[in-house]
Amino acid sequence: MAHRVRQLGAVIAGTAAAVALAGCGEPPRVVAESVTSQTASHKDKTPGPTAVQREVQELTGFISPSGNVACMLDATWARCDIIDRNWSPPPRPPDCEFDYGQGISLAPGERAQFVCAGDTAFGADQVLPYGESIAADRLRCESAQSGITCLDSESGHGFSISREAYRVF
Template identity: 35%
Template sequence: MNPNRRALLTAVARTGVVVGRAGAVVARIGTAVARTGTVVALTAAAGCDAGGTSDPVTPKPTLSAHAGMGGPASPPPSFSVSEVSQSYFNTPSKNIYCYLDDSAVRCDIVKATFLWPDKPAACELDWGGAVRLGNGKARVLCHGDTLIGTSKETLAYGTGVRSGSVECDSASTGLTCKDLDSGSGFTLSQARYRIF
């Protein structure tokens, strides 16, 4: 595959934005999905060379409650990450509250505008409203408690906190927590969540 085409497809996958030749935003994948409820193949985004040929692209399936969220992204170079043994923290919006230690992180959300997956029959407590990353795997929780209101520290946008191999990064677009060893994690915001 042409290196320029690979870079374009990687950028589209990470950001959900297709940019034209003049630098104008052509489409936002998440917006198209939200309006139509379907995933639209953007073959024009992959582009064809002057000879009219293109390499086939096979999409990879992901576990996502809402398309367009993007995958696990590395923090920008100026991202400031603090090392801690454990931490109770919330996002600046005070919509997400978390507890982090060296082996796991759990985050609860106050208000979500997305739908959680269907409640499993085995869950006799509250379903959704919380996600957990532990043992190298992220999942939606069946729980009977909450972290909401438990923190005294705000994790400012553009900063992160790490304990052991577990790191959470705060951005205005959402909170991303990941296990640096396994690469698994989740992104959570009022509008959507994604487990990877």
């Protein structure tokens, strides 16, 4: 029951944030998601996280259970930003005039790259629990205790990001 109350609270908070942003004259960056979930019954006593596959059709934001990583995902790109990290990004490209190295993004068919942007992926409060994943077309992000991994299922390109390390592949 408490889990359902937290989910409802997250949906209400996300909707309120979108309405508030819309009232400021800017389009909301986080859109309520269309979700198809398949979960194991609460009566299932199998230990470990419950696997959930969510397919989304609109721009959807989520955060890691630790709150240290936030991501945005739709069919055109996946982006994850991080607050605290024990690593340094590669050198800033000369043409980057905004913040650099705070996150990594992935577009279908392209290699993942570090973000050069004046905005952030933080803002959503929907948690993607460890062991669960979310997908938009061919892009998929998975949450694990070791961090968030996003992958293009067709090209095999992707990235992993956590406090301890990052990996671009």
